[in-house]
Amino acid sequence: xxxxxxxxxxxxxxxxxxxxxxxxxxxxxxxxxxxxxxxxxxxxxxxxxxxxxxxxxxxxxxxxxxxxxxxxxxxxxxxxxxxxxxxxxxxxxxxxxxxxxxxxxxxxxxxxxxxxxxxxxxxxxxxxxxxxxxxxxxxxxxxxxxxxxxxxxxxxxxxxxxxxxxxxxxxxxxxxxxxxxxxxxxxxxxxxxxxxxxxxxxxxxxxxxxxxxxxxxxxxxxxxxxxxxxxxxxxxxxxxxxxxxxxxxxxxxxxxxxxxxxxxxxxxxxxxxxxxxxxxxxxxxxxxxxxxxxxxxxxxxxxxxxxxxxxxxxxxxxxxxxxxxxxxxxxxxxxxxxxxxxxxxxxxxx
Amino acid sequence: xxxxxxxxxxxxxxxxxxxxxxxxxxxxxxxxxxxxxxxxxxxxxxxxxxxxxxxxxxxxxxxxxxxxxxxxxxxxxxxxxxxxxxxxxxxxxxxxxxxxxxxxxxxxxxxxxxxxxxxxxxx
Numbered sequence: 296x297x298x299x300x301x302x303x304x305x306x307x308x309x310x311x312x313x314x315x316x317x318x319x320x321x322x323x324x325x326x327x328x329x330x331x332x333x334x335x336x337x338x339x340x341x342x343x344x345x346x347x348x349x350x351x352x353x354x355x356x357x358x359x360x361x362x363x364x365x366x367x368x369x370x371x372x373x374x375x376x377x378x379x380x381x382x383x384x385x386x387x388x389x390x391x392x393x394x395x396x397x398x399x400x401x402x403x404x405x406x407x408x409x410x411x412x413x414x415x416x417x418x419x420x421x422x423x424x425x426x427x428x429x430x431x432x433x434x435x436x437x438x439x440x441x442x443x444x445x446x447x448x449x450x451x452x453x454x455x456x457x458x459x460x461x462x463x464x465x466x467x468x469x470x471x472x473x474x475x476x477x478x479x480x481x482x483x484x485x486x487x488x489x490x491x492x493x494x495x496x497x498x499x500x501x502x503x504x505x506x507x508x509x510x511x512x513x514x515x516x517x518x519x520x521x522x523x524x525x526x527x528x529x530x531x532x533x534x535x536x537x538x539x540x541x542x543x544x545x546x547x548x549x550x551x552x553x554x555x556x557x558x559x560x561x562x563x564x565x566x567x568x569x570x571x572x573x574x575x576x577x578x579x580x581x582x583x584x585x586x587x588x589x590x591x592x593x594x595x596x597x598x599x600x601x602x603x604x605x606x607x608x609x610x611x612x613x614x615x616x617x618x619x620x621x622x623x624x625x626x627x628x629x630x631x632x633x634x635x636x637x638x639x640x641x642x643x644x645x
Numbered sequence: 646x647x648x649x650x651x652x653x654x655x656x657x658x659x660x661x662x663x664x665x666x667x668x669x670x671x672x673x674x675x676x677x678x679x680x681x682x683x684x685x686x687x688x689x690x691x692x693x694x695x696x697x698x699x700x701x702x703x704x705x706x707x708x709x710x711x712x713x714x715x716x717x718x719x720x721x722x723x724x725x726x727x728x729x730x731x732x733x734x735x736x737x738x739x740x741x742x743x744x745x746x747x748x749x750x751x752x753x754x755x756x757x758x759x760x761x762x763x764x765x766x767x768x
Contacts, residue, residue: 394684512662514663515664515667516711519707523670529677534684534685
């Protein structure tokens with residue numbers, strides 16, 4: 296609705312036909328005259344200032360919840376967990392020991408320092424999760440101080456990450472008190488304005504974060520480190536498999552699962568016998584394919600995580616524009632990443 | 646900030662640090678992937694240790710590059726990175742056909758030589 300229509304609506308709120316048929320110039324002149332009336336002037340000013348009151352607090356609550364979940368999922372896909380790191384180190388120890396040697400000290404030190412350095416960057420995601428938690432509290436209880444401080448801290452961690460990359464694009468000065476300063480007489484309106492302001496501040500931080508994540512060197516560092524650790528674990532599995540130390544029956548059962556069949560009790564023995572060499576070749580290929588798919592998913596998981604941050608940015612904009620965001624709609628955003636995360640979990644076969 | 650690129654004197658185009666790191670990572674992964682099959686062909690620990698040492702050298706070239714700020718590289722950077730990619734592919738091909746310990750021991754030798762050359766480009 297433009298200003299002319301707004302003024303016209305105020306002149307004749309029940310006569311929309313009049314709004315559409317009247318001469319705009321005439322309406323404008325009348326409107327300006329009416330605005331000179333102090334009471335009506337206040338009403339128009341109020342109407343212009345209450346744009347935020349259309350913001351849905353329920354949508355903000357839903358977005359905060361999905362923001363927390365997205366943050367945890369993305370961090371899980373982008374960063375190597377301590378468990379994955381430890382299993383890779385165990386694999387290194389295994390095949391070095393197999394060859395009668397030990398893991399070179401330099402390699403251990405390099406691995407430790409890289410893991411430590413990359414893990415420190417996870418702080419951005421930890422803070423983002425806390426920010427969404429505070430944003431949720433703001434949406435539900437109108438508690439502004441918590442979200443203000445976590446948004447500032449999030450800005451600091453994102454800036455700190457940007458500095459490690461010598462990025463010149465940094466967030467501007469902290470927005471201290473900008474949310475708590477928002478006040479007024481109408482509680483609902485103040486609440487909505489605080490949520491809108493917080494949403495736009497979170498969005499600005501997400502926009503810088505996604506730029507950092509999409510930087511080719513950042514992406515290469517994070518994905519290749521994960522892929523090399525996966526390769527170490529896969530090499531240990533390959534060696535154990537080739538030496539006949541792993542039980543193939545679960546794999547055979549999975550291959551036969553569609554028909555409701557399972558591996559027979561002598562299956563492992565048959566495969567280990569000279570007559571079973573072709574069977575072993577077939578199963579070896581399955582093992583290799585699985586490990587290769589896992590390695591490929593690392594890059595896909597990273598890409599999907601960055602995409603998810605972009606989707607969150609878009610949803611923040613929609614929220615600020617007064618859109619209704621339902622849990623079902625928001626949940627659709629994270630399904631792909633959930634599937635990748637599930638596929639990459641150690642217990643999953645695919 | 647503009648991506649850091651390395652102009653080469655021997656080839657057209659540029660190579661980003663990310664691409665160089667990717668090439669080193671691919672070499673390290675190829676060496677790790679091939680290692681168990683090469684180890685299985687060895688007759689004694691001495692042969693196995695040669696293979697493990699070569700594989701570790703490839704991995705160290707990558708981890709060393711990761712640790713550094715990746716700021717400066719030499720003019721032969723792109724050529725070396727391409728050479729490294731070709732060497733990594735050759736390892737992937739050869740591992741399927743190695744017949745004896747001697748071939749197993751030699752499997753990673755060229756890869757580690759080229760990886761070390763590229764790693765030196767990272768200051």
